[in-house]
Amino acid sequence: MSEKWIAGVDLGGTTTKLAFINLYGEIIHKWEISTDIANGGKNITTNIAKAIDQKLVELDQPKEKLLGIGMGAPGPVNLTTGVIYEAVNLGWKNEYPLKDLLEVETSLPAVIDNDANCAALGEMWKGAGNGAKDLVCVTLGTGVGGGVIANGDIVQGVNGAAGEIGHITSVITGGAPCNCGKTGCLETVASATGIVRLASEKLKGAEDKGELVDIFTRNGEITAKDVFEAATKQDPLAEEVVAEVAFHLGLVLASIANTLNPEKIVLGGGVSKAGDILLNSVQKHFVNHAFPRIAKSTQLALATLGNDAGVIGAAWLVKNKID
Amino acid sequence: MSEKWIAGVDLGGTTTKLAFINLYGEIIHKWEISTDIANGGKNITTNIAKAIDQKLVELDQPKEKLLGIGMGAPGPVNLTTGVIYEAVNLGWKNEYPLKDLLEVETSLPAVIDNDANCAALGEMWKGAGNGAKDLVCVTLGTGVGGGVIANGDIVQGVNGAAGEIGHITSVITGGAPCNCGKTGCLETVASATGIVRLASEKLKGAEDKGELVDIFTRNGEITAKDVFEAATKQDPLAEEVVAEVAFHLGLVLASIANTLNPEKIVLGGGVSKAGDILLNSVQKHFVNHAFPRIAKSTQLALATLGNDAGVIGAAWLVKNKID
Numbered sequence: 259m260s261e262k263w264i265a266g267v268d269l270g271g272t273t274t275k276l277a278f279i280n281l282y283g284e285i286i287h288k289w290e291i292s293t294d295i296a297n298g299g300k301n302i303t304t305n306i307a308k309a310i311d312q313k314l315v316e317l318d319q320p321k322e323k324l325l326g327i328g329m330g331a332p333g334p335v336n337l338t339t340g341v342i343y344e345a346v347n348l349g350w351k352n353e354y355p356l357k358d359l360l361e362v363e364t365s366l367p368a369v370i371d372n373d374a375n376c377a378a379l380g381e382m383w384k385g386a387g388n389g390a391k392d393l394v395c396v397t398l399g400t401g402v403g404g405g406v407i408a409n410g411d412i413v414q415g416v417n418g419a420a421g422e423i424g425h426i427t428s429v430i431t432g433g434a435p436c437n438c439g440k441t442g443c444l445e446t447v448a449s450a451t452g453i454v455r456l457a458s459e460k461l462k463g464a465e466d467k468g469e470l471v472d473i474f475t476r477n478g479e480i481t482a483k484d485v486f487e488a489a490t491k492q493d494p495l496a497e498e499v500v501a502e503v504a505f506h507l508g509l510v511l512a513s514i515a516n517t518l519n520p521e522k523i524v525l526g527g528g529v530s531k532a533g534d535i536l537l538n539s540v541q542k543h544f545v546n547h548a549f550p551r552i553a554k555s556t557q558l559a560l561a562t563l564g565n566d567a568g569v570i571g572a573a574w575l576v577k578n579k580i581d
Numbered sequence: 582m583s584e585k586w587i588a589g590v591d592l593g594g595t596t597t598k599l600a601f602i603n604l605y606g607e608i609i610h611k612w613e614i615s616t617d618i619a620n621g622g623k624n625i626t627t628n629i630a631k632a633i634d635q636k637l638v639e640l641d642q643p644k645e646k647l648l649g650i651g652m653g654a655p656g657p658v659n660l661t662t663g664v665i666y667e668a669v670n671l672g673w674k675n676e677y678p679l680k681d682l683l684e685v686e687t688s689l690p691a692v693i694d695n696d697a698n699c700a701a702l703g704e705m706w707k708g709a710g711n712g713a714k715d716l717v718c719v720t721l722g723t724g725v726g727g728g729v730i731a732n733g734d735i736v737q738g739v740n741g742a743a744g745e746i747g748h749i750t751s752v753i754t755g756g757a758p759c760n761c762g763k764t765g766c767l768e769t770v771a772s773a774t775g776i777v778r779l780a781s782e783k784l785k786g787a788e789d790k791g792e793l794v795d796i797f798t799r800n801g802e803i804t805a806k807d808v809f810e811a812a813t814k815q816d817p818l819a820e821e822v823v824a825e826v827a828f829h830l831g832l833v834l835a836s837i838a839n840t841l842n843p844e845k846i847v848l849g850g851g852v853s854k855a856g857d858i859l860l861n862s863v864q865k866h867f868v869n870h871a872f873p874r875i876a877k878s879t880q881l882a883l884a885t886l887g888n889d890a891g892v893i894g895a896a897w898l899v900k901n902k903i904d
Contacts, residue, residue, distance in 0.1 A: 519738020
């Protein structure tokens with residue numbers, strides 16, 4: 259048959275990323291639309307269907323070119339029913355029947371999964387995972403999310419909540435409050451938000467001059483990126499923050515590795531763009547806390563697909579279903 | 582066909598447990614032989630083959646009654662090659678070809694896996710797991726071992742070392758040294774050995790009289806069982822030890838649950854015989870450290886198969902292979 263495509267969709271609270279992807283995981287065409295969360299998010303699936311149809315017309319392709327639609331959605335998903343339990347940022351509540359709605363709107367077979375899981379599948383298929391069948395993907399963004407792949411399949415867990423790596427307790431005593439209601443979650447130190455919080459706390463007490471103090475004085479605020487840039491320039495305060503972040507990440511990733519011994523743990527998301535200054539420091543603490551046989555065999559790596567991981571993983575859902 | 586049996590074997594450093602088990606997981610006959618670790622463990626597979634043949638004669642059954650042999654072995658296993666990387670307690674080194682030797686000696690198809698994995702499979706099939714396809718089994722014995730089942734299959738990890746739950750760092754600073762070379766592993770506090778260590782440390786500084794002090798004075802030593810019995814009688818020092826053990830177990834099991842959201846986490850091994858006094862206390866700390874959605878859906882339970890979990894899980898390996 260002539261080459262078929264899959265529509266891969268990565269649904270976010272602000273932007274929806276879309277792509278046509280072939281069966282080799284290559285992106286043929288990608289674009290974005292804004293996510294309309296008005297009226298409890300009821301226009302979202304319609305807008306996606308319209309966007310796909312318009313793009314097909316634009317590319318002069320028939321609907322039959324598409325084998326199906328795969329979507330990563332920001333919330334826990336029931337794979338059997340295709341229901342998303344809730345997606346707070348989109349206004350979807352009470353077991354929203356996302357798969358059924360997508361199929362009705364697009365007239366395509368649909369497969370859905372959680373967005374962090376799709377990112378993990380994308381990295382497994384075409385990214386840093388490089389085909390590894392045992393893979394954990396940790397997304398360090400505004401929050402910290404995770405996707406766990408064991409024996410080649412996503413681990414969903416009994417209630418669709420596997421991969422809540424950001425909520426592993428890392429600061430045992432005196433940890434900061436987390437949005438989830440607990441304290442000391444990894445997310446409170448290793449997300450962009452957590453890094454800014456740690457840096458701000460240290461800035462309050464800082465008497466020394468330095469790169470980070472300068473940035474704060476100049477801009478009235480700091481970002482996670484500022485912290486890593488200042489650390490690269492050996493600013494002591496920024497180095498302290500990076501060391502603290504790396505300690506907790508290394509500790510938690512080692513706990514995960516001691517449980518699963520994955521081939522790779524892939525770090526993605528905005529914070530991971532810090533690159534080697536973060537990875538090398540995390541690696542040191544990882545080795546200190548991983549069982550020796552596991553420290554030798556489980557590798558840490560930076561994600562390579564960036565923002566494309568989600569749409570590629572979403573396309574994989576469809577490919578995996580039809581294979 | 583008339584009812585067929587599987588030979589299930591749970592190989593330990595001192596004792597080898599054997600059983601004939603039907604395809605419903607029911608034990609028809611079980612017995613033990615001692616494990617001969619002389620000469621680098623070279624007699625072990627021969628002794629098992631003899632024991633099976635003798636028992637068949639004794640029960641007046643032909644060899645054809647057996648579909649195969651499944652074995653749980655005390656070390657990391659390569660499922661593809663049927664090799665055990667090493668089993669220090671048995672004298673086996675350098676990728677010992679266990680599956681091949683078993684097949685040659687017994688003339689039966691053989692399937693092997695790690696003993697902790699077999700215990701987990703046994704509990705999944707016929708025990709506390711009750712068929713749960715996402716299950717973690719933690720064995721609290723002399724050490725702390727673990728078996729992880731996701732999507733109905735054992736997670737082996739890239740180097741056969743998944744499930745090293747006992748070596749998750751739980752005491753972050755000032756932890757006791759562990760046999761693995763790290764410090765502060767869960768095993769240093771939640772194994773029988775760890776519990777005795779914690780109690781002994783507290784006894785050294787104890788000025789108060791009490792149940793545990795009395796036992797120590799009387800016997801010159803204490804056991805993990807003594808600690809739980811004294812705690813049941815509200816001995817404050819024993820209660821302190823149990824609280825510390827339960828805190829660390831609750832913390833680590835919550836980390837595992839936040840990663841995998843299994844339907845159940847089953848506690849087995851000698852220490853788990855403490856029963857509800859341990860489970861209830863662990864549960865409290867588990868809920869404090871688990872992501873709320875996971876605290877609600879992942880259950881903690883006590884193992885129900887006791888010493889039979891290993892042979893039943895070993896039989897499941899064969900059943901799963903032929904199904």
